[in-house]
Amino acid sequence: xxxxxxxxxxxxxxxxxxxxxxxxxxPESKSGPVGPGMAFKGAFGDAAEIVATVACGDSYFNxxxxxxxxxxxxxxxxxxxxxxxxxxxxxxxxxxxxxGAVATGVREKLNIPAITGMYVENPxxxxxxxxxxxxxxxxxAAGMRDAVALMVPLAxxxxxxxxxxxxxxxxxxxxxxxxxxxxxxxxxxxxVDMLLKKMAGEPYxxxxxMPDFDRVVPNPAVKDVSKAKIALVTSGGIVPKGxxxxxxxxxxxKYGKYDLEGIRDLDAQTYETAHGGYDPVYANEDxxxxxxxxxxxxxxxxxxxxxxxxYFYSTVGNGTAVASAKKYARAIGExxxxxxxxxxxxTST
Amino acid sequence: xxxxxxxxxIRDIQFGPTSKVxxxxxxxxxxxxxxxLLQDEAIESVALDIARPGESVRITPVKDxxxxxxxxxxxxxxxxxxxxxxxxxxxxxxxxxxxAAVVTAGKIVGFQEGIIDMSGEGARYTPFSTxxxxxxxVEPKQGLAQHAYEKTLRLxxxxxxEYLGKLAADIEAEEVHTYETLSLLEGxxxxxxxxxxxxxxxxxxxxxxxxxxxxxxxxxxxxxxxISPTELMDGAIIxxxxxxxCDKNTTYHHLNNxxxxxxxxxxxxxxxxxxxxxxxxxVFLADKMRSSDRTAxxxxxLSLDGAIIxQEGFGxxxxxxxxxxxxxxxxxxxxxxxxxxxxxxxxxxxxxADADEAADAVVTGGNANEVIHxxxxxxxxxxxxxxxxxxxxxxxxxxxxxxITAELQVIxxxxxxxxxxxxxAR
Amino acid sequence: xxxxxxxxxxxxxEQMKNVRYVEGSYRDVLVEVRNLVHIGHELVTHPLMGSxxxxxxxxxxxxVSDEPVQGCxxxxxxxxxxxxxxxxxxxxxxxxxxxxxxSEIAKRDFREIDLSLLKSALDx
Numbered sequence: 001x002x003x004x005x006x007x008x009x010x011x012x013x014x015x016x017x018x019x020x021x022x023x024x025x026x027p028e029s030k031s032g033p034v035g036p037g038m039a040f041k042g043a044f045g046d047a048a049e050i051v052a053t054v055a056c057g058d059s060y061f062n063x064x065x066x067x068x069x070x071x072x073x074x075x076x077x078x079x080x081x082x083x084x085x086x087x088x089x090x091x092x093x094x095x096x097x098x099x100g101a102v103a104t105g106v107r108e109k110l111n112i113p114a115i116t117g118m119y120v121e122n123p124x125x126x127x128x129x130x131x132x133x134x135x136x137x138x139x140x141a142a143g144m145r146d147a148v149a150l151m152v153p154l155a156x157x158x159x160x161x162x163x164x165x166x167x168x169x170x171x172x173x174x175x176x177x178x179x180x181x182x183x184x185x186x187x188x189x190x191x192v193d194m195l196l197k198k199m200a201g202e203p204y205x206x207x208x209x210m211p212d213f214d215r216v217v218p219n220p221a222v223k224d225v226s227k228a229k230i231a232l233v234t235s236g237g238i239v240p241k242g243x244x245x246x247x248x249x250x251x252x253x254k255y256g257k258y259d260l261e262g263i264r265d266l267d268a269q270t271y272e273t274a275h276g277g278y279d280p281v282y283a284n285e286d287x288x289x290x291x292x293x294x295x296x297x298x299x300x301x302x303x304x305x306x307x308x309x310x311y312f313y314s315t316v317g318n319g320t321a322v323a324s325a326k327k328y329a330r331a332i333g334e335x336x337x338x339x340x341x342x343x344x345x346x347t348s349t
Numbered sequence: 350x351x352x353x354x355x356x357x358x359i360r361d362i363q364f365g366p367t368s369k370v371x372x373x374x375x376x377x378x379x380x381x382x383x384x385x386l387l388q389d390e391a392i393e394s395v396a397l398d399i400a401r402p403g404e405s406v407r408i409t410p411v412k413d414x415x416x417x418x419x420x421x422x423x424x425x426x427x428x429x430x431x432x433x434x435x436x437x438x439x440x441x442x443x444x445x446x447x448x449a450a451v452v453t454a455g456k457i458v459g460f461q462e463g464i465i466d467m468s469g470e471g472a473r474y475t476p477f478s479t480x481x482x483x484x485x486x487v488e489p490k491q492g493l494a495q496h497a498y499e500k501t502l503r504l505x506x507x508x509x510x511e512y513l514g515k516l517a518a519d520i521e522a523e524e525v526h527t528y529e530t531l532s533l534l535e536g537x538x539x540x541x542x543x544x545x546x547x548x549x550x551x552x553x554x555x556x557x558x559x560x561x562x563x564x565x566x567x568x569x570x571x572x573x574x575x576i577s578p579t580e581l582m583d584g585a586i587i588x589x590x591x592x593x594x595c596d597k598n599t600t601y602h603h604l605n606n607x608x609x610x611x612x613x614x615x616x617x618x619x620x621x622x623x624x625x626x627x628x629x630x631x632v633f634l635a636d637k638m639r640s641s642d643r644t645a646x647x648x649x650x651l652s653l654d655g656a657i658i659x660q661e662g663f664g665x666x667x668x669x670x671x672x673x674x675x676x677x678x679x680x681x682x683x684x685x686x687x688x689x690x691x692x693x694x695x696x697x698x699x700x701x702a703d704a705d706e707a708a709d710a711v712v713t714g715g716n717a718n719e720v721i722h723x724x725x726x727x728x729x730x731x732x733x734x735x736x737x738x739x740x741x742x743x744x745x746x747x748x749x750x751x752x753i754t755a756e757l758q759v760i761x762x763x764x765x766x767x768x769x770x771x772x773x774a775r
Numbered sequence: 776x777x778x779x780x781x782x783x784x785x786x787x788x789e790q791m792k793n794v795r796y797v798e799g800s801y802r803d804v805l806v807e808v809r810n811l812v813h814i815g816h817e818l819v820t821h822p823l824m825g826s827x828x829x830x831x832x833x834x835x836x837x838x839v840s841d842e843p844v845q846g847c848x849x850x851x852x853x854x855x856x857x858x859x860x861x862x863x864x865x866x867x868x869x870x871x872x873x874x875x876x877x878s879e880i881a882k883r884d885f886r887e888i889d890l891s892l893l894k895s896a897l898d899x
């Protein structure tokens with residue numbers, strides 16, 4: 001059997017170019033495996049050879065997606081691979097988004113099979129799981145060996161054009177694409193059998209997994225809004241003009257805390273949005289549309305609310321990992337409690 | 350209630366000078382039946398035709414499918430409230446011409462009615478391709494309003510099924526199946542250690558072309574209530590629903606409700622099939638609240654351990670399905686729901702219009718948006734240019750050579766939500 | 776109050792009920808309903824009534840309360856927002872001869888069905 005040619009895509013860190021300070025490097029390539037590519041090489045054995053590694057800085061990719069992808073695809077194409085492996089990205093949001101985009105681009109534009117791997121909460125999953133196989137990995141690089149163990153056999157199958165099994169069998173994240181098939185038993189029989197198992201407390205498999213509901217039980221209603229101190233928090237990316245804290249337009253790595261003292265209204269001269277996931281025109285014209293400071297100041301004046309809290313908190317929700325969002329929320333929550341805030345208005349987009 | 354159902358297997362259907370069953374062949378006197386149907390003055394003309402399994406025949410637009418049955422003894426008659434008076438049915442003895450069916454076809458509106466292919470790819474998706482079908486193509490009098498035409502066609506189908514069913518009255522059945530539902534107390538005594546299971550049967554009830562009838566009563570008007578599973582076998586519930594061919598329950602489906610069949614198969618062995626609760630899918634949100642509350646109450650009152658819930662339709666009924674599921678689970682009763690999906694032609698869209706984490710045990714009848722390719726058929730019964738207007742067809746889906754490219758939606762009974770078929774999806 | 780883009784509904788009900796005619800698409804009707812629900816109107820009928828899929832029929836009628844009503848309308852908000860989400864999902868599948876592009880005969884039938892579903896609900 002002909003040896004399979006693999007190109008491996010990595011970010012600046014895994015390609016051993018540098019850390020966060022090198023996150024803005026444009027795409028580059030070198031021959032042979034680099035970093036985790038060595039683990040892949042070992043697992044591929046004689047079946048496949050990593051002929052080249054293409055690397056790109058995560059910030060560069062996220063800030064220049066079209067240009068970066070085009071350049072990366074050109075580089076990959078020049079090596080004529082049979083399959084492209086991206087990452088794995090574990091829980092690194094920007095890296096996961098880049099891996100998903102590159103793998104999808106390789107499939108759709110170069111017509112070459114591709115796979116990637118990342119942690120189930122990585123924002124790259126929701127964006128790309130239907131477009132390309134994403135192997136489910138742990139949330140940090142300690143899971144590299146396990147990731148390689150799943151990615152290598154799947155990559156070989158894809159490269160050889162073999163039939164791919166179910167997500168449970170092959171270890172990839174369910175793609176959420178429904179396909180009809182004829183079961184052995186009719187639906188009513190399957191229902192009776194399922195019910196018998198469920199009533200007996202035995203394991204059973206639902207035929208249609210409900211979407212993930214991250215339900216949060218609401219707190220009891222505020223007793224008297226006219227006396228309440230209300231704070232504004234947003235994932236819509238509203239920041240002072242110039243984005244002094246450099247909150248990223250996607251996969252935000254931080255949140256900002258900004259002073260509303262003396263401010264009755266947000267306008268195009270003083271505020272803007274950093275969010276890269278929606279058309280910014282209207283938010284830039286008048287940021288009150290996303291962060292309703294003007295209305296709340298009116299309510300304050302009219303006695304409809306007790307007061308508007310001095311500081312507002314802002315981040316960008318676009319492609320931000322669940323783990324990051326939870327982290328920011330905990331920190332912000334502590335400050336809100338310390339400030340005696342009674343209720344929060346959370347805006348997104 | 351105890352009902353014996355006798356099967357008289359039908360393996361062929363022919364037109365002949367006398368209507369009768371001889372051996373396993375059903376003979377139909379075309380003139381006699383036509384004259385009977387034409388007694389309804391709203392009918393201009395009726396054409397009878399035959400479609401057998403394996404033939405290169407396509408029937409469209411299909412409105413309903415009904416199985417010929419007859420009450421041999423036991424009180425009441427088949428299709429109470431329509432062909433018979435409203436006396437309670439479901440006990441004694443009923444005979445069935447198994448393997449035969451009446452199919453009504455008529456262009457009430459240009460869409461939402463289905464296709465039955467008797468051979469080829471399409472035949473795999475509908476249970477009606479395995480039956481010997483007598484097709485009624487009914488033309489209404491000029492200017493007949495849609496709702497009157499629907500009623501006329503519905504009655505014609507029931508009458509024809511009753512007419513044929515009567516032929517089975519004196520024939521020795523090849524198989525006899527006995528179904529018995531004990532009273533609440535008798536059931537508790539007989540099966541003290543078996544889990545108590547009920548079946549919540551949701552009936553389509555939204556209006557014109559979207560209706561179901563219980564003993565002749567419009568299901569929109571009912572509040573959730575108990576009905577004995579054997580009453581369904583005598584036609585207590587009939588279909589006035591002809592919208593979305595793939596997941597509407599035909600009268601044939603109601604007569605042969607598979608959940609009822611499969612629960613009876615386990616009754617007394619692994620579970621105690623306590624009974625059936627029927628409820629509706631009204632458009633008023635207040636009705637939904639009321640119906641789901643009452644349904645859950647009844648389930649609790651019956652001290653059920655588990656319930657299977659089946660629905661009919663999409664969108665509005667999904668809300669009822671989830672409400673029923675959530676409220677019944679909240680009473681500590683385990684549920685399994687049966688539904689179908691509209692996940693887009695690529696299978697990538699969110700399949701249901703409503704969802705809840707309580708619905709953790711779901712059986713699916715398949716994705717109705719999946720695209721299928723049907724071969725050309727030699728003969729068409731009905732009217733083929735209806736296909737483009739049927740839900741799931743689109744301009745150009747009827748190709749020059751007679752082949753059809755359309756979504757699974759167009760095939761009658763394809764994604765049935767009673768779990769009638771083996772089709773599923775992952 | 777009936778929110779509708781179906782002239783047959785307006786004709787049938789404008790004399791006896793509050794009818795707000797929306798000059799626009801099925802989706803425009805849903806958006807108008809959403810706006811009203813958000814300021815407190817109660818949702819009386821289900822926005823997705825009928826088995827005609829959102830990308831098939833161009834007509835839609837929904838009944839809401841005549842006036843805003845005090846209280847928490849979470850269920851209603853979720854239903855109307857979900858309905859719009861469902862509409863958008865279906866809208867992704869092109870139907871060259873459906874919806875706004877349907878033939879006159881088909882459109883007449885769609886108007887009739889929407890009207891009769893509404894009638895069954897209102898006259899019940």
